[in-house]
Amino acid sequence: MTAYIHDSGYTSRRAVAFVAIVVLHVLMIWGFASGLAKRVVVEAFQDVKVNIIQEENKEPEPPPPPKVDIEQKPPPVQIPPPIVNIQIPVEQPIAVVTNRPPPPPPPRPVVIQPVKPIEFRSPPDIDSYYPDQARRLEQSGSPIVHWCVNPDGKLDGVPEIKTSSGFDLLDQAALKLVRESRYIPAKGPDGKPMHACKDLKVTFKLKSGG
Numbered sequence: 293m294t295a296y297i298h299d300s301g302y303t304s305r306r307a308v309a310f311v312a313i314v315v316l317h318v319l320m321i322w323g324f325a326s327g328l329a330k331r332v333v334v335e336a337f338q339d340v341k342v343n344i345i346q347e348e349n350k351e352p353e354p355p356p357p358p359k360v361d362i363e364q365k366p367p368p369v370q371i372p373p374p375i376v377n378i379q380i381p382v383e384q385p386i387a388v389v390t391n392r393p394p395p396p397p398p399p400r401p402v403v404i405q406p407v408k409p410i411e412f413r414s415p416p417d418i419d420s421y422y423p424d425q426a427r428r429l430e431q432s433g434s435p436i437v438h439w440c441v442n443p444d445g446k447l448d449g450v451p452e453i454k455t456s457s458g459f460d461l462l463d464q465a466a467l468k469l470v471r472e473s474r475y476i477p478a479k480g481p482d483g484k485p486m487h488a489c490k491d492l493k494v495t496f497k498l499k500s501g502g
Contacts, residue, residue: 406478413474426461433457434495435466443485466494
């Protein structure tokens with residue numbers, strides 16, 4: 293037969309633990325009833341809220357607007373000056389009255405006409421200057437050439453056609469005749485050679501049967 297030994301120390305420890313558990317539950321019930329647990333929860337929530345707000349406030353703030361100088365005065369308004377139209381009387385020229393007669397006009401230059409006109413040293417052969425092409429084309433006419441001769445018997449300047457024959461071939465032949473001829477200069481009233489001009493009519497005419 294097995295003997296049963298009763299442990300009085302174990303029983304006392306269980307009793308103490310039971311009492312402690314009961315006390316702990318009583319304190320918890322009292323804490324909830326008195327609002328202690330509510331304050332703990334509220335303080336914990338506020339700490340979390342503060343941390344979140346502080347983290348959100350870390351964004352950079354926009355720069356402040358520029359300060360407006362209220363005391364600065366606006367620029368003065370410029371008024372254009374009035375336009376004044378001043379008419380200055382024009383002085384009329386003063387007519388000078390005099391009894392003196394007006395001066396005579398300057399004398400006209402005296403043109404001395406030659407006593408003896410320009411002459412050919414030897415009469416030119418007009419037929420020899422007649423262009424062959426003008427003959428074939430049956431061109432005829434009488435161009436008038438104007439030219440001048442110096443006292444030494446040489447041409448002064450370039451001869452020019454004064455009146456055309458109507459055919460360029462005949463006009464050019466007449467100019468050639470005048471350029472290639474030799475002349476005796478005109479003579480003045482004193483019998484000395486002088487500068488003079490002359491018009492020469494050169495007639496180009498087809499011969500019958502030519």
